[in-house]
Amino acid sequence: MNRTLLYELAWILPSIAIPIGMLVAIVVTTFGMQIHVPTYAGVVRAQTVGETPPFDQPGVAQLGPGRYQVTLLAHTWAFQPNEIRVPAGSEVEFVATSRDVIHGLLIEGTNVNVMLVPGRITRMKARFPRPGEYLFICHEYCGIGHHVMFGKVLVEAAP
Amino acid sequence: MTTTPATPPPAGIAGISAVHRLTSAYLIVALLALLGANVPGLLQALDHAGLDLYPAAQPVLRSYYQGLTVHGVLNVLVWTTFFICGFLTFVTVYALRTPLASLRLAWATFWLMVVGLVLAAWPILTNEASVLFTFYPPLKAHPAFYLGLTLVVVGTWFVTANLALTYRRWRRSHPTERTPIAAFGSLVTFAMWTLASVGVAVEMLALLIPWSLGLVAEIDPLLARTLFWLTGHPIVYFWLLPAYVSWYAMVPRLAGGQLFSAPMARAAFILFLLLSTPLGLHHQFTDPGIWEQWKLLHAFLTFVVFFPSLLTFFNVVASLESGARARGGTGWVAWTRRLPWGDPALTAQVLAMILFAFGGIGGLVNASYNVNLIVHNTAWIVGHFHLTVGTAVTLSFMGITYWLVPLLSGRQLFSRRLALAQAWTWFVGMAVFSETLHRLGLLGMPRRTAMSLAPYVLPEWRGPLLLVGIGGVVLFVSGVLYFLNLGLTLVASRQPAAVEVPLAEYGDAEDHSPAFLDRFRPWLVAAVALVLVAYGPTLIHLLGTLSPVVGRRVW
Numbered sequence: 001m002n003r004t005l006l007y008e009l010a011w012i013l014p015s016i017a018i019p020i021g022m023l024v025a026i027v028v029t030t031f032g033m034q035i036h037v038p039t040y041a042g043v044v045r046a047q048t049v050g051e052t053p054p055f056d057q058p059g060v061a062q063l064g065p066g067r068y069q070v071t072l073l074a075h076t077w078a079f080q081p082n083e084i085r086v087p088a089g090s091e092v093e094f095v096a097t098s099r100d101v102i103h104g105l106l107i108e109g110t111n112v113n114v115m116l117v118p119g120r121i122t123r124m125k126a127r128f129p130r131p132g133e134y135l136f137i138c139h140e141y142c143g144i145g146h147h148v149m150f151g152k153v154l155v156e157a158a159p
Numbered sequence: 160m161t162t163t164p165a166t167p168p169p170a171g172i173a174g175i176s177a178v179h180r181l182t183s184a185y186l187i188v189a190l191l192a193l194l195g196a197n198v199p200g201l202l203q204a205l206d207h208a209g210l211d212l213y214p215a216a217q218p219v220l221r222s223y224y225q226g227l228t229v230h231g232v233l234n235v236l237v238w239t240t241f242f243i244c245g246f247l248t249f250v251t252v253y254a255l256r257t258p259l260a261s262l263r264l265a266w267a268t269f270w271l272m273v274v275g276l277v278l279a280a281w282p283i284l285t286n287e288a289s290v291l292f293t294f295y296p297p298l299k300a301h302p303a304f305y306l307g308l309t310l311v312v313v314g315t316w317f318v319t320a321n322l323a324l325t326y327r328r329w330r331r332s333h334p335t336e337r338t339p340i341a342a343f344g345s346l347v348t349f350a351m352w353t354l355a356s357v358g359v360a361v362e363m364l365a366l367l368i369p370w371s372l373g374l375v376a377e378i379d380p381l382l383a384r385t386l387f388w389l390t391g392h393p394i395v396y397f398w399l400l401p402a403y404v405s406w407y408a409m410v411p412r413l414a415g416g417q418l419f420s421a422p423m424a425r426a427a428f429i430l431f432l433l434l435s436t437p438l439g440l441h442h443q444f445t446d447p448g449i450w451e452q453w454k455l456l457h458a459f460l461t462f463v464v465f466f467p468s469l470l471t472f473f474n475v476v477a478s479l480e481s482g483a484r485a486r487g488g489t490g491w492v493a494w495t496r497r498l499p500w501g502d503p504a505l506t507a508q509v510l511a512m513i514l515f516a517f518g519g520i521g522g523l524v525n526a527s528y529n530v531n532l533i534v535h536n537t538a539w540i541v542g543h544f545h546l547t548v549g550t551a552v553t554l555s556f557m558g559i560t561y562w563l564v565p566l567l568s569g570r571q572l573f574s575r576r577l578a579l580a581q582a583w584t585w586f587v588g589m590a591v592f593s594e595t596l597h598r599l600g601l602l603g604m605p606r607r608t609a610m611s612l613a614p615y616v617l618p619e620w621r622g623p624l625l626l627v628g629i630g631g632v633v634l635f636v637s638g639v640l641y642f643l644n645l646g647l648t649l650v651a652s653r654q655p656a657a658v659e660v661p662l663a664e665y666g667d668a669e670d671h672s673p674a675f676l677d678r679f680r681p682w683l684v685a686a687v688a689l690v691l692v693a694y695g696p697t698l699i700h701l702l703g704t705l706s707p708v709v710g711r712r713v714w
Contacts, residue, residue: 120446
């Protein structure tokens with residue numbers, strides 16, 4: 001075995017091992033720790049979404065102890081609702097879509113970072129272990145008022 | 160180690176002066192685009208620092224978002240594409256030492272692309288297409304924007320055809336030789352791109368153009384987005400591979416050394432041909448409407464395509480080391496001091512490589528499926544692609560022009576020192592700019608947002624935002640130095656150029672690559688098959704769940 005080949009192998013083998021290690025980490029966190037990305041969650045007619053349940057009544061609904069569902073409707077250039085109140089320690093599922101163009105939703109301090117595509121439903125879960133005020137913003141260009149599109153999750157100390 | 164003789168003067172290739180003129184024409188358009196993109200870039204950086212200068216930019220730029228469209232389209236669609244079409248045509252002809260198959264086709268292609276560019280530029284400049292370079296429907300631009308960009312893409316297909324015909328002509332008279340690395344890489348770049356661009360071509364022809372013309376009322380945004388990213392990820396390799404061609408085939412010579420391993424270089428290019436396209440869903444990890452398992456497959460494939468970049472890193476650094484050692488360099492790291500740092504063509508490209516290493520590491524984070532939830536659409540992404548296309552590609556291309564412009568114009572570079580200052584200021588400015596944007600992304604700051612106007616800026620963003628502004632100003636100054644130097648080269652340089660094409664003579668006796676690393680057809684077939692597997696089920700699912708919406712003009 002010549003020296004060149006030795007050098008090549010000394011680089012190639014770790015170059016294969018590192019991505020494999022990262023793949024394993026992804027599989028473990030996805031299926032072991034249940035940190036998922038959005039998947040198919042249905043379609044909705046964008047033109048009539050305002051009259052279609054659940055998007056005809058955007059807001060917070062309690063599903064059970066410590067479990068909430070937030071129905072969120074995005075449009076140029078606001079979120080409905082733009083203020084969400086949940087108690088600390090809640091698990092919140094967001095069911096969201098857009099009425100017009102593509103928007104984004106990023107909630108500070110959570111894994112919620114998703115696209116809201118008109119005609120498609122986005123579902124994503126978040127936990128709010130600590131009380132506080134969490135900013136949420138639109139992070140996809142959606143027209144001239146994009147930068148004013150935001151809201152807040154107010155996580156209140158559990159009673 | 161044998162040293163290869165310098166490439167003989169251009170007289171050896173029939174029609175080479177015409178190729179020089181063609182390359183010059185592409186280069187002029189590319190450089191004007193880069194120049195034009197520099198100004199809105201400065202305004203965006205100042206916006207982040209809290210300085211809203213758009214009121215003063217009326218009526219040329221009506222908003223941050225019109226400026227951002229100009230910046231994005233000119234940089235990543237025009238500067239890159241026109242530079243690549245000119246540069247790789249030049250490289251292929253020189254590396255094969257064979258005349259271009261058809262000069263007439265080449266010029267027709269160039270003018271087709273210019274017409275396309277003008278068509279697309281008009282609505283952008285009149286604020287009729289402020290849809291950013293991703294033009295996601297249902298944002299609805301003027302039809303000329305889509306038609307123009309389509310013509311540019313079609314033009315690149317004709318470049319592919321011309322280069323393929325040139326290769327075929329060369330192959331007939333050299334049936335047993337290995338294709339020179341520079342030509343091989345150039346051909347792979349265009350073959351890969353032509354396959355990859357089918358996505359955006361279908362998006363344009365089947366969805367956007369009929370819809371923008373009013374022939375159909377509605378469009379499915381997610382289907383369009385998926386077709387866009389089918390092309391939108393491999394396009395980054397279309398930008399990057401020409402830089403790799405330079406790093407593999409020219410940088411070793413600029414450094415006074417030799418390519419460390421030709422088979423490894425070929426293997427890297429073939430892996431890009433195979434794997435550049437079937438992984439675009441990693442831009443859509445956070446999209447609704449696409450099954451999670453297909454996103455995961457694309458994450459896996461993205462990790463695989465990281466491998467040829469790791470091969471490239473090793474191979475290019477080893478080649479640089481061979482040059483530095485030939486110049487008396489010693490030690491494990493100390494040899495780097497013996498690189499010809501006085502040569503701006505080399506310095507710019509080595510600095511581009513250094514920042515690209517960080518771009519690659521950041522890219523792995525983006526590709527990491529659920530980890531992407533932390534960084535998607537945040538300022539992190541902007542930091543990332545300013546290291547990749549904004550530095551690995553752009554600073555390398557700038558380095559290339561430091562020998563190419565003198566060669567084409569016959570005039571010596573006006574100032575070598577100015578060029579060195581330009582490369583280093585780009586490096587430092589970008590390091591500050593990009594590192595800060597990465598941090599802001601982790602703090603949750605969005606990309607594509609006029610921050611000076613946003614009512615929700617968090618206190619912890621303010622300090623870093625100022626640094627983004629400072630880094631952006633340094634980059635702008637670096638851009639000014641660049642154009643000043645090139646401009647003075649053309650008008651004030653009195654010295655004739657003493658440059659050569661930094662290519663090794665073809666038929667390098669060192670290249671013992673096996674024959675399967677010098678084929679195109681089987682790899683192309685496999686690449687098409689991989690795209691069908693990776694995208695077929697998702698596209699069928701999207702077609703079965705269409706949810707079309709009407710267009711909007713919301714700017």
